[in-house]
Amino acid sequence: MFKDRIYNFSAGPSMLPVEVLKKAQEEMLNYGGTGTSVMEMSHRSKAFDDIAKQTEADFREVMNIPDNYKVLFLQGGATLEFAAIPMNLLKTGVADYVRTGQFSTKCYKEALRFSDKIHLTASSDDKTYSYIPQQEQLDLTPGADYLHICYNNTVFGTKWNYIPETDGVPIVADMSSSILSEPVDVSKFGVIYAGVQKNIAPAGMAVVIVREDLLTGLEGKYPTYMDWKAQAEAGSMMNTPPCWCIYMCGLVLKWIKENGGLEARKAYNEKKAAILYDFLDNSKMFKSAVEPQYRSMMNVTFVTGDDALDKKFVAEAAEAGFVNLKGHRSVGGMRASIYNAMPMEGVEKLVAFMKKFEEENS
Numbered sequence: 001m002f003k004d005r006i007y008n009f010s011a012g013p014s015m016l017p018v019e020v021l022k023k024a025q026e027e028m029l030n031y032g033g034t035g036t037s038v039m040e041m042s043h044r045s046k047a048f049d050d051i052a053k054q055t056e057a058d059f060r061e062v063m064n065i066p067d068n069y070k071v072l073f074l075q076g077g078a079t080l081e082f083a084a085i086p087m088n089l090l091k092t093g094v095a096d097y098v099r100t101g102q103f104s105t106k107c108y109k110e111a112l113r114f115s116d117k118i119h120l121t122a123s124s125d126d127k128t129y130s131y132i133p134q135q136e137q138l139d140l141t142p143g144a145d146y147l148h149i150c151y152n153n154t155v156f157g158t159k160w161n162y163i164p165e166t167d168g169v170p171i172v173a174d175m176s177s178s179i180l181s182e183p184v185d186v187s188k189f190g191v192i193y194a195g196v197q198k199n200i201a202p203a204g205m206a207v208v209i210v211r212e213d214l215l216t217g218l219e220g221k222y223p224t225y226m227d228w229k230a231q232a233e234a235g236s237m238m239n240t241p242p243c244w245c246i247y248m249c250g251l252v253l254k255w256i257k258e259n260g261g262l263e264a265r266k267a268y269n270e271k272k273a274a275i276l277y278d279f280l281d282n283s284k285m286f287k288s289a290v291e292p293q294y295r296s297m298m299n300v301t302f303v304t305g306d307d308a309l310d311k312k313f314v315a316e317a318a319e320a321g322f323v324n325l326k327g328h329r330s331v332g333g334m335r336a337s338i339y340n341a342m343p344m345e346g347v348e349k350l351v352a353f354m355k356k357f358e359e360e361n362s
């Protein structure tokens, strides 16, 4: 039992800013004098329409999204987008995929259901996904329909340290675990998509940022809901949208704006991650398996090299209020996910706890 809020290092769903939760609490019973909560509101009402429009506008402002991109709010999370991507983008049937971890592999496998010409362009599985294949290692197909990459690898704790050159082939990037953590040049991508439960909002939807010329429609081949073009034309309201989730997204975007935007987030997140990596690089007990140039700022993975000690650490940390530090079930070890809403002091206190644990157990 905890009296105070814990430090939640979960990979997702994850922490939300306290200010945002308080605002939601304040507005819960009577949103803006409407006499109702956002959860009970018609998605066709003026009040909700304003929320949805403002959320999209803030997304565009915060991420500096060019006018020739649509922003879609869709259900089914990032996983359903793994299928939406080949449905919407395959024309010749050829697409390039890079495997850099668990989710990129899932996404690649999903694409195989739609074409037998899906091409594995590079994979870092030879070194347990501890690095990102560099440009010269990519076996790109000229004229492919798209190249798919997973920009930040949530399970293994790596991040792309460059944006590939593709000679005009649109890049589709899964940014589920890094979106809004720092500025990105949206114009370098054909599609950016993300499940919102890591760095934006509670679970329940994905955001898809797609360049307009890629919206060609599904021509009746697949379920209407999967059609990005139709979704764009309907303003993501082809059916009842996840209203509460869109509202929470809006509150988080406002919080980001009020706190200096993505440049400020980047500076804060870099500092936060450096505290942890510096400790890992100097510790005799805890180690990062990821080479420095590929390290994720959001998901920090580490091990002691001794499974029993890992287990003891995770258990004792949880008792002390640092929860969900167990690594993904497929890789073991530890993982501290330190998304936007994790305060600096959460990481400082975690490092102090790790130091103490190291002293007591060596």
Ligand SMILES: *Cc1c(COP(=O)(O)O)cnc(C)c1O
Pocket: 012, 076, 077, 078, 079, 080, 103, 150, 152, 153, 154, 174, 175, 176, 177, 194, 195, 196, 198, 205, 206
């Ligand atoms: C969590 C995650 C997913 C899966 O997201 P869902 O919204 O649960 O489908 C996909 N890709 C990455 C990189 C993730 O971190």
